[in-house]
Amino acid sequence: MRLIAAARRFDRLTFADAYVPATTFLGQMDVFDDSRRDGLTVDRRILSVDPAVTMPARKTLLVDGGTWLVGDSERDYFGTEAIRHKHVLHRASEIVAVKTFAEAIAAAAGYSAWASRIWIKGSKEIEISSDVTSVYGVYFAEGETLAEGTLIFMSGRWHLIQLLYSSTAGFQVALSDELPEPVRVSATFSKRVYVPSNDTYTTTPTAYSGVLVRWQSYFRYPQRGADVFKAGDRVLMVLKTDVTPVAGDKVSIGTANYVIKAILDEGLCWGTHLVNV
DSSP: OHHHHHHHTTOOEEEEESSSTTOEEEEEEEEOOOSSOOTTGGGEEEEEEOTTOOOOTTOEEEETTEEEEEEEEEEEEETTEEEEEEEEEEEEOEEEEEEOHHHHHTTOOOEEEEEEEEEEEEEOOTTTOOOOEEEEEEEEETTOOOOTTOEEEETTEEEEEEEEEEOTTSEEEEEEEEOOSOOEEEEEEEEEEEETTTTEEEEEEEEEEEEEEETTTSOOOOSTTOOOOOTTOEEEEEETTTOOOOTTOEEEETTEEEEEEEEEEETTEEEEEEEEO
């Protein structure tokens, strides 16, 4: 069909797979067609390609010095035949590291992916604090390996994924709390050991790596009678291979001192409920 050939004639931009740059194809990029401009739509474009073009597996493209995530597609028809495929593009700002708590504690590489973040709101728990925590929507291409309750390190800050959902434009969005620093910490556990011979206790302080989280962003009540979190409490994640914490142990992080009130089983980690003393 001549119309298909005419449309293909203007495919002059070279797009490359962001993860395998040697894989390329030609296409056209237009502005995002939206009558109302806001902070989200100005970061979007429309990619128009020949129907024979197949998008890369991880749906992330490099073009003209920028990186873009590929979302949903629509078809333009002439008669009964599709002559163009159009895809929504969302700008990606950086390669981020997605990590489990265990990977963050061990400083492991985790899972890397292109992403961008959009500020959603400031969250404040007025009953217990006047502090404001920023909540972001972190945009990924559909199909990236993500899970709720894991961490994202981007823009020099840690973010905790609270919720995952698919946006109407075909992107995977991680609704995430930005965590206050410090997050990766060295925590000193002071374990009391009873000495029967003289009816006394000895204390042995030992430092372990951990991840410190505001409890409002990550807490669990496994039983109806579980200890309730209160203002000033924190959650410290430590590796099971490093330490077996016990309720009542004292923990110091920097200049702050805590007592372990409860312990939660978090897979490869222990989640300790710390009470400020």
